[in-house]
Amino acid sequence: MKGTYSLLCYTREATGREEANNEDIAYSMHLALRAGETAEWEPLNENYGIFFAAGVPIQAATAESRRACVAAAHFVADPFDEARPATDAVAYGAVMPGIDITLKSLKNPYLFRLADGRFALAATRTARGGEPDGSERSAFLLAVSDDLTSFTQLGLVMLRTGGGVNRPSVAFDADASRYVISWTSNDGKSYVATVADIVAAAESGEPIDIAEAVVTAESSRSCDCNIPNAVLAT
Numbered sequence: 001m002k003g004t005y006s007l008l009c010y011t012r013e014a015t016g017r018e019e020a021n022n023e024d025i026a027y028s029m030h031l032a033l034r035a036g037e038t039a040e041w042e043p044l045n046e047n048y049g050i051f052f053a054a055g056v057p058i059q060a061a062t063a064e065s066r067r068a069c070v071a072a073a074h075f076v077a078d079p080f081d082e083a084r085p086a087t088d089a090v091a092y093g094a095v096m097p098g099i100d101i102t103l104k105s106l107k108n109p110y111l112f113r114l115a116d117g118r119f120a121l122a123a124t125r126t127a128r129g130g131e132p133d134g135s136e137r138s139a140f141l142l143a144v145s146d147d148l149t150s151f152t153q154l155g156l157v158m159l160r161t162g163g164g165v166n167r168p169s170v171a172f173d174a175d176a177s178r179y180v181i182s183w184t185s186n187d188g189k190s191y192v193a194t195v196a197d198i199v200a201a202a203e204s205g206e207p208i209d210i211a212e213a214v215v216t217a218e219s220s221r222s223c224d225c226n227i228p229n230a231v232l233a234t
């Protein structure tokens with residue numbers, strides 16, 4: 001394609017099922033495209049979600065039953081999931097959504113490029129419907145994609161903090177060959193962390209050391225992009 005194109009990443013304010021914009025749909029990653037700096041934003045996929053946070057199998061789910069949840073079958077036990085008994089379906093290698101699998105949503109999605117050129121998404125994971133699920137205190141979810149149409153959710157990037165990881169963003173510093181992670185804590189302070197391989201960090205679950213930053217991040221705000229109910233992270 002000729003010319004300059006911009007890509008917008010956002011969620012939406014939930015309205016209702018009648019408008020195909022209930023909480024399950026609104027609290028997913030949406031994309032919009034515009035040609036040049038003055039053109040209008042055009043929502044992709046008819047303003048429907050493009051990436052949805054994967055549900056998380058409970059700790060009592062067996063390895064066999066986890067395979068029934070394709071998107072999250074490879075996840076390790078979620079440290080933020082309260083222990084509870086599984087249903088009888090687990091004994092048959094199956095799962096009951098919402099019981100054996102804890103359904104999730106997301107907010108504050110942020111797109112960036114990996115060192116190998118692939119796309120990646122950082123976002124705050126939430127409980128289904130947008131309420132906190134505990135992970136926002138010290139982690140954010142990470143997903144990768146070759147083409148922005150199909151994503152693989154890798155799990156959570158853990159940070160050595162309990163003070164909140166709000167509006168996470170990531171950029172690859174080519175000079176240092178490290179990923180720079182930035183976010184705002186619950187008390188409004190800005191923090192950073194760096195890691196050589198963010199994909200490996202998400203897969204290992206090992207926490208990354210953090211440091212206080214100088215620049216203060218902005219709060220989430222409604223989007224002035226003329227997309228109904230759109231919400232941006234920055």
